[in-house]
Amino acid sequence: MSFLFNLFKSGNRSVTNSNQAVALENTHYVKWTKEQLIKRVLELESIQNEGLSIPHKKRKVDISTVTKKKKKEFDFSKHNSRFIALKFAYLGWNYNGLAMQKEATPLPTVEGKIIEAMYTSKLVPSMVPQEYSFSRCGRTDKGVSAMSQVISLKVRSNLTDEEQKRPENDPREIRYVHILNQLLPDDIRVSAVCLRPPEGFDARFSCDSRHYKYLFEADGLDISKMKEASSKYEGDHDFRNFCKLDGSKQITNHRRTIISAKILHVEGNIYCFDLVGRAFLWHQVRCMMANLLLVGQGLEEVSLIEDMLDIEKTPQKPIYDMADDLPLLLYDCKFPEMEWIESNLNNYDAVKYGKAVNALALHYQLKATIVNIFKNTLPTAETDFKTKTRINLGDGKGKVVTKYEKMKDREVMHSVETINSKYLKRKKAKAKIKKEELV
Template identity: 65%
Template sequence: MGLVSKILRIARIVPRPSPEKLEYSKWNKDKLIDRIMDLEGERKRKADEGTGESEAKVSKKRKTDKGELKKRKKKDKPFDFSKYNTRFIALKFAYLGWNYNGLAIQKEPTPLPTVEGTILQAMNACKLVPSMTPQDYNFSRCGRTDKGVSAMNQVISLKVRSNLTNEQQLDESLDKKEINYVHILNQILPDDIRVSAVCLRPPKGFDARFSCQHRHYRYLFRGDDLNIEEMKRSASLFEGEHDFRNFCKLDGSKQITNYKRTIKHSSIIKINETMFCFDLIGSAFLWHQVRCMMANLFLVGQGLEKVSLISDMLDIEKVKQKPIYDMASDIPLILYDCSFPEMQWISTDQSDFKALQSNRRVFSLALDYKLKSTVADIFADTLSVDQSDLGGRTRINLGDGKGKVVTTYEAMLQRNFMDSVDTVNEKFKKRKASKRGSVIS
């Protein structure tokens, strides 16, 4: 469509106030474009008037649009962390682990998010930390839990953005003026991760990992067809300092040579008529240690092994290499508590509306799982589920309800053994050297 035709089409909609006839065919291009702009502007104004919008409303709308544009530009502008002070804090939190690929951020992408990654993502979103790289803000975690494992009193320490100057941070009377870290994070985090308390002034030299005095684990299990008394006797044998290389997963990448750990408390506790737990307190634990310990306790409880198995496995002169066996399931394991030196933890006021909102979400989540659990029990009862008849086979209890069914049970100390600690470490070093050589070549 030519410029003249377009002007005439618009002019029919918005007639020129003056009766003067204009000869558009004699106009140059620039003049025609100016005329189109005038007519389109007048048409828009008449359309606004037709909808009943007053000039004041139209003007207000234009200002609002400009304001939204400014907000958008401000939002797009990178957050300048250099304008704010930071402070070193500790956070206490709890999480249900079955929706996560463990606590710690992984180097490689994982099918499920990690708890730590979810928390740091929330912190980054509300501008508490500048990046998703923990090394940028002196990050440390108390206990590293694996995929599926839950925690009730996990602790991390790190530097975060602060509203206060370094001097003001030392004054407890100004704590209420500080960022409400607990509330802000609970607003963003999913319902199965909850921050319960913050310590604004951790002890000097505090580190969430190395300042922990002991870690308390609990492993839940049903007592069906298990000799609980024999399990109690077995559990007590873990107490004291022992070499636990036969009760963990060997990891060559860590090049561990000392597998001695001290267990302060080890027992079997009854929770209710059907549920029990393996209650364990120690200063530090090896990779998959609790699940390996529980797997052997199940064997004793089923009568497949004697109580002496635990003593034999702890004696590395007698059992020098770890026999091949399956670990207990991950879901029933809980990092129940972590103990630290005296610290000033600040919890949310339970009568405060902000805390009530978070509590409501936790209650709703817990009720949801209870209802599903009840429905699942009815489902199993309706189908008359019975695992007692296995046609002469043996089901090894692994804590997950399914276990491992074998035709003939093979005694633990008669099985094949895994590589020794020295062999595992040496194999890893050779693989690493081989990869380094291939990269250089």
């Protein structure tokens, strides 16, 4: 528009401002649309800029002649690497479990977020963990949280192999904890790094013990009976009746060692099943808790635990529902002596991340308070109907049945041997069909 204004100004130097306005109103431009005026202005400006005496025609640009600047790929071969271990914590209810999955899941996984952050910051060369000696301590299910989970893997380093051996060079190393916490969601936090794990270290196989806690509300439960029943888990037992039987894993040995099994008070009306063991089967803790809740409700005797652990007396797993996933957390993992380097709590970064976690805690606290207000404003039944039984599954809702059936009288699943055999047969049949299709 500046050129059009100058054009009018230069052609009407002797005319007063009022005369200019009248002259402009009498021109044919008054009748033009906005689009026509803009087009004309652009034509006039192109004439001025290029010194042409004819309206500038729109030029076509040959895209093939335009060279785009290619993004330079990061060359990991030009950088050193080192094997480290990372300790981290997470709240599990926003994730589809810990481990990355081969297929897409409804929610992201915790490992998926961590590997994505590492890949984004060029700490690892790809999103495929198997390519850099990746290992995890304990695999948690969807909804389950962890306070001290550990992974080990090979990552990019600022130091040479020789420099990595000397602790005095640690300040020159990449700030792994800081970088990852910058990129991770607030409900996944890296707490420490071990720059020199013991020789032959593996996050899964080097773990001495795993410590779980399952939180539950004491209402309607006999805590003394649960304490007595939980102690029956301690020792070396066959836990095939306390896990999910899966033929794809082809597990034949279900013996596991439980170091400690207790019922502890947490706060107010909340207790926890506190469990320490060397290793656990799939869904083992939730199955153990489901049976403890049956004892606590008085639906089963304390002797249920011993009967279920006796494979001669209960050779096949009775059909029952597992306890809910949300109250379960992997509280700690014990390893041989390691040089864990935690964040400097006195610097700005630590304060910033601490505030983020504080904000997250306040967020959930406010939500819990609002839910309680919501609950108190609604009418509720004083007690359950006497004609039905509500089985406590740890989720607050439970499962309602018309008549409770004792565990010893229930239908049972196929034996471990049968489940493994059926899986292998299906696998062979699928492989045969695939082979025939290729031919």
